[in-house]
Amino acid sequence: MIESFDAKKFPREKMVILYGAAMYGELAFHALQELDIPAFSFCDRVQAGEKFCGLPVIAPEELRRYPEAYVLICATKGFQGIYNYLQQISCRHCYEISDLLPFLDYQKLPAYCRQLPVDELVEKYRFYLSQQEPASRDHLSLSFVALSITERCTLRCKKCSVLAPYYEKPCDDSYESIIAPFKSFLSCVDSIAELQIGGGEPFMNRDLGRILEWCLAQEKIKEISIFTNSTIIPNPALVRILADQKIKLLLDDYGILSRNLKSIVELCDQEGIRYLIQRFERWDDLGGYHDKQETDEQVARKFRYCSFGNVMSFMKGRLYRCTTAARIADLGLISDKPDDYVDFNRVQSSSSWKEQIIQLIYHKKFHEGCRLCNGISTYKLGIPVAEQL
Numbered sequence: 344m345i346e347s348f349d350a351k352k353f354p355r356e357k358m359v360i361l362y363g364a365a366m367y368g369e370l371a372f373h374a375l376q377e378l379d380i381p382a383f384s385f386c387d388r389v390q391a392g393e394k395f396c397g398l399p400v401i402a403p404e405e406l407r408r409y410p411e412a413y414v415l416i417c418a419t420k421g422f423q424g425i426y427n428y429l430q431q432i433s434c435r436h437c438y439e440i441s442d443l444l445p446f447l448d449y450q451k452l453p454a455y456c457r458q459l460p461v462d463e464l465v466e467k468y469r470f471y472l473s474q475q476e477p478a479s480r481d482h483l484s485l486s487f488v489a490l491s492i493t494e495r496c497t498l499r500c501k502k503c504s505v506l507a508p509y510y511e512k513p514c515d516d517s518y519e520s521i522i523a524p525f526k527s528f529l530s531c532v533d534s535i536a537e538l539q540i541g542g543g544e545p546f547m548n549r550d551l552g553r554i555l556e557w558c559l560a561q562e563k564i565k566e567i568s569i570f571t572n573s574t575i576i577p578n579p580a581l582v583r584i585l586a587d588q589k590i591k592l593l594l595d596d597y598g599i600l601s602r603n604l605k606s607i608v609e610l611c612d613q614e615g616i617r618y619l620i621q622r623f624e625r626w627d628d629l630g631g632y633h634d635k636q637e638t639d640e641q642v643a644r645k646f647r648y649c650s651f652g653n654v655m656s657f658m659k660g661r662l663y664r665c666t667t668a669a670r671i672a673d674l675g676l677i678s679d680k681p682d683d684y685v686d687f688n689r690v691q692s693s694s695s696w697k698e699q700i701i702q703l704i705y706h707k708k709f710h711e712g713c714r715l716c717n718g719i720s721t722y723k724l725g726i727p728v729a730e731q732l
């Protein structure tokens with residue numbers, strides 16, 4: 344089992360390399376700063392050759408040059424693969440960072456790192472750590488899957504990342520239309536650490552209770568989160584289901600737009616429902632969804648750097664690697680390309696589906712929808728949150 348990095352025992356003359364140039368890498372970087380421990384560099388396959396937090400980013404192959412370095416794994420997705428690689432190259436000092444993160448000073452963090460309080464960031468990291476297992480053709484454990492259950496929403500956000508205002512006649516997905524293909528998908532994977540139910544606004548779907556009951560009965564689904572804009576107070580029948588400790592509400596706080604946030608929080612406290620309030624300071628501008636006339640190489644690069652590009656997303660029986668891309672396809676803004684997704688509405692063998700899931704996770708170069716989208720990067724300044732049309 345991988346050890347946790349212990350700053351007190353760390354020999355100060357040693358070099359620290361942070362494996363993972365994304366949010367958890369930046370968090371570890373700031374936590375080290377609080378402890379006056381300088382980091383030497385980041386290591387990241389995708390961002391190799393670039394700079395991150397002002398430090399150089401080296402490629403994983405370059406780690407062999409620093410056998411004495413302390414390598415801290417700052418990734419949530421692909422943790423096991425990184426650990427296996429470090430073992431393979433005989434890295435002597437590799438650690439996870441759950442005991443380092445509590446040293447963070449929340450107020451000093453950049454806005455995009457402040458989406459969750461520090462204890463939640465640590466909890467999330469630990470959760471993924473406990474769920475990581477090697478992904479192979481025999482074993483497929485997914486850390487996160489977003490399940491979309493409605494196109495409808497109570498808000499009309501100008502820059503909605505799931506394009507809800509683009510639907511002229513938005514509809515809910517029925518229990519039957521969701522569960523039948525999702526069952527086939529679930530039969531191909533060994534576990535899903537977090538299934539996030541969203542929309543639109545998921546509390547608008549009258550089948551939500553039945554969908555949740557079915558998901559709760561699936562042992563392979565370890566945790567269920569529900570992503571809501573805090574405008575709808577769940578009814579008493581739903582409240583009884585939400586009190587299951589496998590469920591957590593993610594309550595967006597959009598100020599006055601989240602008009603029932605206070606009442607929902609009171610209800611959660613009263614009924615023992617787990618919840619987390621999310622305040623975003625800025626959103627990313629994904630653009631106006633027109634073809635940007637980029638080459639395949641440019642689109643592939645955008646996808647590689649886009650933090651939405653690893654969000655396994657299940658919508659209308661199809662599995663994508665990004666919810667925005669799934670919506671662009673669903674709205675017909677691009678022409679349909681069957682190899683852009685795994686289609687569980689079709690009848691085929693489990694092994695064939697599994698092979699397609701592996702292709703999607705490990706070999707997808709980009710989604711067709713990426714041609715119409717700006718993508719998400721940690722360095723953009725962002726736009727105001729939830730501005731209404």
Ligand code: SF4
Nearest residue numbers: 649651665713716718
């Ligand atoms: S660039 Fe692609 S992966 Fe990123 S948000 Fe846009 S559609 Fe999704």
